[in-house]
Each structure stands twice: as structure tokens, then as C-alpha cells.
Amino acid sequence: MAETLRPETAESVLDVVRWAAAEQVPLEILGHGSKRGIGRPVQAEYTLNLSALSGVTLYEPDELVFSAKAGTPLAEIEKLLADANQELAFEPMDYGPIFGLEPGTGTLGGVLAANLAGPRRIKAGAARDHILGLSAVSGRGEAFKAGGRVVKNVTGYDLSKGLAGSWGTLAVVTDLTFKVLPRPERIATVLVLGLSDEAACAAMAEAMGSSHEVSGAAHLPKGMARSCGLAVESSVTALRLEGFPSSVSYRSEALNGMMRDRGAVEILDMPQSENFWRAIRDCLPFAGRSDPLWRVSIAPRAGAALMARLANEPLNYFFDWAGGRVWIEVTGSAEDAAEGAIRRAIRAVGGGHATLIRGSAALRTGLSPFEPQPAPLAALSRRLKENFDPQGILNPGRI
Amino acid sequence: MSVAMPGPKAEILARRGEIAKALSAIVPGEGVITDPDGMRPFETDGLTAYRQLPMIVVLPETVEQVQRVLRYCYDNEIRVVPRGSGTSLSGGALPLADGVLLVMSRFNKVLEVDFENRATVVQPGVTNLAVTRAVEHRGFYYAPDPSSQIACSIGGNVAENSGGVHCLKYGLTTNNVLGLEMVLITGEVIRLGGKHLDSEGYDFLGLMTGSEGLLGVVTEVTVRILRSPETARALLVGFPTNEDAGRCVGDIIGAGIIPGGMEMMDSLAIQAAEDFVHAGYPLDVEALLIVELDGPGEEVHELIERVEAIARDNNAANIRVSQSEEERANFWAGRKAAFPAVGRISPDYYCMDGTIPRKALPKVLHRMKEMETEFDLRVANVFHAGDGNLHPLILYDANDTDQLERAEAFGSAILKLCVEVGGVLTGEHGVGVEKRDLMGEMFSEDDLAQQERVKCAFDARQLLNPGKVFPELHQCAELSRMHVHKGQLPFPDIPRF
Numbered sequence: 001m002a003e004t005l006r007p008e009t010a011e012s013v014l015d016v017v018r019w020a021a022a023e024q025v026p027l028e029i030l031g032h033g034s035k036r037g038i039g040r041p042v043q044a045e046y047t048l049n050l051s052a053l054s055g056v057t058l059y060e061p062d063e064l065v066f067s068a069k070a071g072t073p074l075a076e077i078e079k080l081l082a083d084a085n086q087e088l089a090f091e092p093m094d095y096g097p098i099f100g101l102e103p104g105t106g107t108l109g110g111v112l113a114a115n116l117a118g119p120r121r122i123k124a125g126a127a128r129d130h131i132l133g134l135s136a137v138s139g140r141g142e143a144f145k146a147g148g149r150v151v152k153n154v155t156g157y158d159l160s161k162g163l164a165g166s167w168g169t170l171a172v173v174t175d176l177t178f179k180v181l182p183r184p185e186r187i188a189t190v191l192v193l194g195l196s197d198e199a200a201c202a203a204m205a206e207a208m209g210s211s212h213e214v215s216g217a218a219h220l221p222k223g224m225a226r227s228c229g230l231a232v233e234s235s236v237t238a239l240r241l242e243g244f245p246s247s248v249s250y251r252s253e254a255l256n257g258m259m260r261d262r263g264a265v266e267i268l269d270m271p272q273s274e275n276f277w278r279a280i281r282d283c284l285p286f287a288g289r290s291d292p293l294w295r296v297s298i299a300p301r302a303g304a305a306l307m308a309r310l311a312n313e314p315l316n317y318f319f320d321w322a323g324g325r326v327w328i329e330v331t332g333s334a335e336d337a338a339e340g341a342i343r344r345a346i347r348a349v350g351g352g353h354a355t356l357i358r359g360s361a362a363l364r365t366g367l368s369p370f371e372p373q374p375a376p377l378a379a380l381s382r383r384l385k386e387n388f389d390p391q392g393i394l395n396p397g398r399i
Numbered sequence: 400m401s402v403a404m405p406g407p408k409a410e411i412l413a414r415r416g417e418i419a420k421a422l423s424a425i426v427p428g429e430g431v432i433t434d435p436d437g438m439r440p441f442e443t444d445g446l447t448a449y450r451q452l453p454m455i456v457v458l459p460e461t462v463e464q465v466q467r468v469l470r471y472c473y474d475n476e477i478r479v480v481p482r483g484s485g486t487s488l489s490g491g492a493l494p495l496a497d498g499v500l501l502v503m504s505r506f507n508k509v510l511e512v513d514f515e516n517r518a519t520v521v522q523p524g525v526t527n528l529a530v531t532r533a534v535e536h537r538g539f540y541y542a543p544d545p546s547s548q549i550a551c552s553i554g555g556n557v558a559e560n561s562g563g564v565h566c567l568k569y570g571l572t573t574n575n576v577l578g579l580e581m582v583l584i585t586g587e588v589i590r591l592g593g594k595h596l597d598s599e600g601y602d603f604l605g606l607m608t609g610s611e612g613l614l615g616v617v618t619e620v621t622v623r624i625l626r627s628p629e630t631a632r633a634l635l636v637g638f639p640t641n642e643d644a645g646r647c648v649g650d651i652i653g654a655g656i657i658p659g660g661m662e663m664m665d666s667l668a669i670q671a672a673e674d675f676v677h678a679g680y681p682l683d684v685e686a687l688l689i690v691e692l693d694g695p696g697e698e699v700h701e702l703i704e705r706v707e708a709i710a711r712d713n714n715a716a717n718i719r720v721s722q723s724e725e726e727r728a729n730f731w732a733g734r735k736a737a738f739p740a741v742g743r744i745s746p747d748y749y750c751m752d753g754t755i756p757r758k759a760l761p762k763v764l765h766r767m768k769e770m771e772t773e774f775d776l777r778v779a780n781v782f783h784a785g786d787g788n789l790h791p792l793i794l795y796d797a798n799d800t801d802q803l804e805r806a807e808a809f810g811s812a813i814l815k816l817c818v819e820v821g822g823v824l825t826g827e828h829g830v831g832v833e834k835r836d837l838m839g840e841m842f843s844e845d846d847l848a849q850q851e852r853v854k855c856a857f858d859a860r861q862l863l864n865p866g867k868v869f870p871e872l873h874q875c876a877e878l879s880r881m882h883v884h885k886g887q888l889p890f891p892d893i894p895r896f
Contacts (some may be wrong), residue, residue: 004896005893005894007893007894008893008894012893015893021782021881049679052894060756060758061653062649062650062652062653062757062758063649063756063757063758065756084856085655093824104724107521107773112405115597115602117596117597119602121596121597122596125570125574126596126601128597128605129570129573129574136596138849140881142845142849143845144843144845144846144848144849145842145846146846146850148821148822148823149756149821150754150755150756150786150787150821150822150823150826151567151754151786151787152562152571152754152783152786152787152788152826152827153568153754153823153825153826153840154559154609154825154826154828154829154830155823155824155825155829155830155834155838155869156830156838156841156842156847156850157606157609157610157850157853158560158573158605158609159606159849159850159852159853161573161602161605161606162601162602162603162605162606162853163602164602165597165599165600165601165602165606166601166602170601171849175653177569182655182656183655185655197517205515205516208517209514209515209517209539209626210626210627211626211627211628211695212695213536213694213695217663243694243698243700244698244702246697246698246701247695247697247698247701248697249697250695250697250698268657270770276805296486297595297596297597297598298594298595299516299518299593299595300511300515300516300517300594301513301515301516321596324595324596325596338855345817349434350593350594351593351595352593353595353598353599353735355599357841370599370600371598371599371600374590376583376587376588376589377589377590377591377600377603380583380856380857381600381601382588382858383855383856383857383859384601386856386879387853387855387856387878387879388849390879390881391881399599399600
């Protein structure tokens with residue numbers, strides 16, 4: 001069992017990393033551990049637990065900005081923002097339910113390290129698009145800052161983005177500054193019932209290509225809507241509209257007219273919409289189970305074609321991001337959790353990537369949880385890692 | 400203006416003929432320029448105070464040629480400066496005397512328009528406006544819109560992470576680029592992203608965007624295209640004081656409204672713009688705000704009313720709402736012509752580009768007024784008010800050495816002030832050579848060392864665009880040395896489990 005160090009200040013984090021760098025001691029970097037099941041298991045003598053590094057240090061609603069320490073619970077931040085009618089517009093997903101954990105765990109540091117996003121990714125971007133600046137300690141034991149607290153900033157390289165999705169392998173982030181946006185006053189969802197995957201992807205493409213500012217587009221194949229709180233047996237294609245009340249009514253009327261010829265249309269009101277999109281965001285159809293779960297990112301219009309190629313595999317799936325994000329749960333007992341078939345299908349429909357989000361430690365060690373990279377890109381990744389963490393002490397082996 | 404560039408290497412200059420011959424073998428025909436007259440148009444970019452003839456100009460046409468040119472330069476340790484359309488306002492494309500200037504203007508094709516995936520694939524020499532031109536027949540557009548959009552290239556936009564009026568609502572280049580193909584200095588081709596989102600692995604797309612030509616040469620760009628908003632209308636609001644206008648901007652954002660664009664001008668800029676394009680701007684106000692609201696018709700209608708009310712609460716002296724596309728264009732005409740308009744009232748102007756937290760606006764404007772007296776020079780102010788990005792234009796006469804020096808000192812003082820109030824040196828124009836030596840105002844040595852290490856991962860020999868962005872050039876070998884702080888693990892005060 002690894003020994004856990006739980007520093008309470010950024011200075012102590014620096015001390016720990018400096019010591020680990022001097023002694024070449026590998027560290028597993030952790031917040032709440034809510035995403036610990038993703039990626040290769042880390043073998044480290046010590047765990048650097050950042051959960052005591054907690055607290056919001058700046059929040060200026062009029063400036064649409066806040067700063068907090070890396071171990072601050074995301075739930076605490078979301079509550080603070082909601083009280084001022086604001087939110088993180090990229091809708092960070094909560095991985096807890098997928099792993100059978102309580103919802104609402106996870107820290108702000110983890111939001112960036114995993115580059116979280118939700119259904120609104122297609123309109124508002126991911127964590128990478130909302131981070132403004134940060135402080136961190138590199139694997140060399142050097143404290144540094146990057147970015148700032150203003151939205152428009154091209155002063156030097158965008159290192160804050162460079163650390164987004166790096167899973168703690170380049171530096172230990174201690175403080176983060178994000179931009180926030182107003183919460184929508186009204187939300188409605190237009191549902192189209194009974195569409196095939198192909199018809200749904202076409203419908204979502206049409207909606208996304210309209211001027212109605214659709215902020216979520218998901219498709220649940222037949223039999224899956226109940227797990228998202230809808231009393232519907234048929235397939236469901238959902239299109240979300242958000243904004244000022246008059247605008248939302250006007251647009252849902254227009255979108256209704258656009259979709260009417262494709263299938264039966266129903267409208268969800270604001271509370272129903274909030275529940276439904278939380279279920280999509282947190283992948284609730286596959287929550288509380290243990291079958292291997294893949295997350296695929298491809299060109300949105302290729303969604304149906306991808307699943308047609310995998311028709312003979314034993315699996316469940318649904319689409320988010322207008323078809324561009326596919327959650328695939330592998331129910332068969334294939335040794336490779338259908339990795340080969342999924343990666344081949346992705347290449348055949350124009351490319352993208354697949355990530356094993358849930359799988360046993362043996363599975364995650366045996367196959368490649370992240371998309372393998374072509375040689376020149378893999379070499380570049382290795383050089384970046386060597387520059388920031390030459391001794392490989394930060395989350396060794398994770399990606 | 401003076402800034403020290405890396406000294407030319409005599410051994411490279413001595414081999415100029417041989418190098419030109421080798422490059423001509425890679426890029427045949429008129430793709431290699433060596434005579435000074437032919438190279439003259441490339442000696443400067445949008446920052447014309449700096450000029451330098453390159454050793455050789457190369458205009459490749461294919462990715463393979465780019466690969467071979469870079470590989471040749473890598474093997475022979477020749478410096479390379481990439482260039483798009485040459486509209487950089489920070490000297491990002493300033494040539495080096497012993498460097499190859501790699502001009503990407505022949506990469507000018509739109510390769511694919513994919514409406515269903517809302518993506519367009521273009522070569523880097525395609526202009527920003529041409530991306531929109533290629534998709535507007537179906538009601539789509541490309542959101543980032545720098546003022547130079549008629550001329551500036553997408554490759555240059557990626558290098559500088561260009562913004563524009565609409566980035567308040569729709570993001571900068573970095574939020575609108577989906578994929579890149581690029582060539583490393585070693586000649587290796589790397590593909591990042593594509594029509595899908597958020598590739599796993601390190602975010603090289605994020606690092607490349609805004610890297611000012613120091614990391615690689617972009618050969619293909621996939622951008623996100625958006626459906627044009629149903630309606631766009633603008634308000635033109637005059638205020639008796641800058642403070643009133645600044646507060647109004649904060650109140651609009653605070654009310655949960657993100658306008659498509661929100662621009663502010665001070666009295667000197669208003670006067671100059673009005674004299675130049677006769678947009679009908681009020682001349683008896685200290686500050687003018689243009690607020691554009693776009694989206695569904697219903698929404699725009701409602702927001703105009705909300706913004707009007709907020710403006711009145713902040714002592715607006717007069718408010719006009721555009722009633723037609725023509726009138727909206729007219730409101731913008733003065734703002735868009737603000738730089739050339741100021742150019743008419745002064746022999747030269749020096750454009751700054753700091754960004755500050757919005758709330759610091761009154762303080763910064765007040766300090767700038769005081770500095771006008773200190774430096775004995777006038778400033779016209781134009782800002783992207785919504786995101787706090789300032790463009791103070793310092794008026795001076797370049798033929799007067801004393802004025803030139805005061806203008807430079809004034810500019811530095813403004814940027815230092817921006818950093819002091821929590822802002823940054825540059826919001827959208829880039830560091831280039833212009834703000835290079837001010838980087839220390841914002842970053843410590845360790846901060847800069849991390850950025851240089853990114854550079855080392857891409858270009859350890861430091862051959863791509865050296866002399867830009869970083870005030871000092873450290874060898875990558877020197878940077879890679881570990882400074883070990885030998886110590887024990889007592890941490891008596893760190894809780895352990």
C-alpha cells in the first residue's frame with residue numbers, strides 16, 4: 001500500500017515534488033480519486049493527495065472569472081456559481097456514477113487533468129476552452145505559472161491548455177483560474193421518437209446546421225430512454241435549446257416544425273430537460289455496472305456508420321455530441337473488450353479515437369486504454385514528457 | 400526602434416550560394432528568391448518599424464517540399480522564419496539575415512467543405528475571409544474575424560491565435576480550430592485532431608495555436624464553421640464619461656448578456672473616425688460604445704431592450720439602435736476604420752494590445768491620461784471592451800527621434816500598467832519581437848523556462864523563428880539539466896496516511 005502525503009499548501013506540494021525528483025520517487029497524483037479507474041494503473045510508492053489543497057481564492061461574477069486551489073471539490077464550485085446564476089459552460093461530466101461512486105465527487109484539478117466536457121461541448125467547448133491560467137509544479141520540482149485571469153491572452157505559449165487532458169503526467173497543478181458564463185434562464189428539449197441511428201444522425205446534423213443554437217444533441221437507441229428518466233420505449237433523439245425564455249419558445253417552435261416530418265415530436269420542460277441532460281452527461285445508461293466501457297470521438301456524421309460496422313459485436317451504445325461522441329458498453333466476454341474491432345471501425349469511418357473509460361486493472365494493463373499514436377506524434381509526446389518530467393516521477397505509466 | 404536579434408552565423412552566410420542551389424533543387428522554378436529586389440517585399444510585416452532582408456526566400460507548393468526544405472535546414476543548422484500573409488502586428492514574421500524565409504502563400508486552396516460535420520479543411524495560405532466566402536452561400540461563416548481578415552492567412556491566425564470583434568461570444572482561433580497538419584523542423588509530418596473533438600494525448604493543438612511560428616510549420620487547417628445568426632442588430636451609445644461607459648460594459652455582462660461584439664472608443668478616436676468615414680458618431684461625448692446583439696430575432700429584440708435600459712441607468716447621453724443592415728454596417732464603419740483614421744491625424748502611431756480585467760478600465764484610462772502629460776504624447780483609445788482588450792494608439796512622428804523614444808517608453812509603461820492591474824501584455828497581436836523584452840514583466844525565469852521546454856520538445860536546435868517571444872535564448876541542453884535540491888523526506892508538517 002502506497003504511503004499518502006496530503007499537503008495543505010502549494011509550498012508543501014513543491015517540497016514534496018522536489019524531494020521526489022531528488023530521490024527519483026514516483027508519485028501518484030490524486031484529488032478525490034473519482035477518475036482513478038481511467039488509464040493504466042499507476043505503480044507508485046507514494047500518493048500525492050491534493051484534496052487538502054482546497055478553497056476558492058477569487059470569484060468576481062461581473063468579471064466572469066474565479067480561481068480555486070486544485071483540490072477544491074467541483075460540487076462546491078458549482079454551488080457557488082449557481083448561487084450567482086452562473087456556471088462552468090462546458091458542463092463537466094461526473095465520472096462517479098460510471099464507477100459506482102456517489103455523484104458529486106471530483107476536484108477542480110481533475111476537471112482540467114481529464115479535460116472534462118459535457119453535452120454542451122459542441123457549442124461551448126471543453127475544460128481546455130475555459131481555463132485561463134494556472135500555477136503548477138513540474139516534475140523537475142520547479143514552480144511556475146501560465147496564462148492569466150483574462151480571456152484574451154496570447155502572451156507566450158498556452159501552457160494551461162497544454163496541461164488540459166495531461167492526466168497529471170507533466171506537472172502537479174496547484175491553482176486554477178477558469179472563466180464562467182451566465183446560466184441559461186430557460187431550457188427546453190425537443191424529442192424526436194423512433195428514428196434509426198442513421199436518421200437520427202441526419203436529424204442532428206440538420207439541427208446543428210440551423211440557426212437555432214442547439215446546445216445538446218443526443219440519440220438513445222430503442223429501449224434506453226428509461227435509464228435517462230423518460231417513459232419511452234422507442235429510440236429518442238434529443239435536441240436541447242437554452243437561453244432567454246422568449247427565445248427558447250420561439251426556437252423550440254421552429255425546431256419542432258423542422259423535425260415534424262421525421263418522426264413524432266415531444267417537448268421536455270426545464271426540470272425534465274435538466275434531469276435528462278444530466279443523465280446523458282454522466283453516462284447514466286451505463287452507470288453502476290462493470291462491463292468494459294469505451295468512449296469514442298469521431299466526426300459527428302460518422303456516428304451511425306461506425307455502429308453499423310460494429311453491428312455483430314455484443315454491445316450497448318448511445319450517441320452524444322450530435323453523433324460525434326459514442327459511449328459503447330461491451331457486454332460480451334471478448335478478451336480485448338472489442339478494442340480491435342472498435343479501433344478498426346473508427347479508422348474505416350474517417351478516424352478519431354477510442355478511450356477505455358471503464359475496465360478491470362488487468363484489461364487496462366493488457367490493452368491500450370488511450371488511442372495509440374503514430375510514431376512521430378508519440379515521439380513528440382515523449383519529448384514533451386521528458387522536458388517536464390525527465391525522471392518520470394509523475395503518474396508513471398498512466399497514459 | 401531597436402531589438403537585438405540573434406547574430407547571423409558567418410559560416411551560413413558564406414554558404415549562401417550553395418544553400419540557394421540546394422533549395423532550388425527542392426522547390427524548382429520561381430519558388431526560390433535570392434536577389435535583393437525580389438526579396439524586398441518580404442523584409443517586414445505589419446510592424447513596419449523593423450526591417451531585415453532574409454538570406455533566401457522560399458515559396459513551397461507542396462507538403463513534401465516543406466518537409467524537404469525543413470529537413471535540409473535542420474541538417475545544415477539553418478534558421479527558418481515561417482510567414483503567411485505578413486500582417487503580424489508584433490513582428491512575428493520579421494526575417495533573419497542568415498535565415499530562410501518560408502512563405503506559405505502558395506498553399507491557397509480550400510480543400511473540403513463539409514456542412515454536415517460543420518467543418519472546413521483549408522491550406523494555411525487561404526485568407527481568413529476566404530474561409531467564410533467558401534461557405535456563406537449556405538448561410539455559414541467562420542467566427543474569428545481579425546480586422547486584417549481580407550489579407551491575413553489562416554496559417555498566420557493559427558500562429559497568432561487571432562481574435563477579432565466576435566471572439567467575445569464565439570471564441571478565439573484556438574476555440575475554432577479542430578485539426579492541423581504540420582511539419583516539424585526535422586521534416587516529420589504530424590496530424591493533430593480532425594473533424595472529431597478532443598483527441599486523447601497532450602493538447603498539441605492548444606500549444607500550436609498562438610505559438611508564433613516557433614514550433615512547426617502548419618500545412619493544413621480544419622476549422623469549425625457556424626451557421627450565421629438569424630439576426631444581428633447594433634446599438635450606438637454615447638456616454639459623458641469613460642467611467643460611465645466602463646460601468647455599462649460591466650453591467651451588461653453582469654446581467655447575463657454576452658453580446659456578439661462590444662467595442663468602445665474614446666473622444667479622440669471618435670473624432671478621428673467621424674472625420675474619416677462620417678459614420679454619424681456623436682462628437683459631444685467622451686466615450687462611445689457599440690454593442691452588437693445577434694441570434695434569433697425574438698432574442699435580439701428582447702436583449703436590445705435590456706441593453707438600452709442598462710445604458711440609460713449608466714447615464715447614456717444618446718442611444719441609437721440600428722434599424723437596417725445598412726445602418727448596422729454604418730455603426731461599425733467608424734470602428735473598423737479607426738486605425739487608418741488615427742493614421743490621418745498623426746504621421747505615425749504605435750498600437751498597443753494589453754488586456755485587463757474589465758473592472759480596471761476606469762483606473763487604466765485615468766492613468767493613461769496622466770501619462771499623456773508625462774510623455775508629452777497623445778493617445779487615441781479603441782478597445783474590445785467586452786473582453787478588456789485595449790488598443791491604445793500612441794501618436795508620434797517617427798522622424799523625430801525623441802518622439803520615437805518617448806512613444807516606445809510610453810508603450811512599455813502602458814503594458815506594465817496592464818500587468819500591474821492583473822492583465823497581460825498582449826491579447827491578440829502576439830509577442831513577436833515587439834513585446835519580447837517585456838516578457839519578464841509578466842513571467843518569472845521559471846515560468847519562461849517551462850515555455851522554452853515546450854519549444855525544446857518541438858525544436859531542440861532552436862532553428863524555427865529564433866529571436867521571437869523569448870527575451871533570452873537558452874540552449875535546450877542547458878534547460879534540460881536537473882537542478883536537484885537534495886533533501887530528506889521529513890515533511891513534518893504534511894499530514895500522512
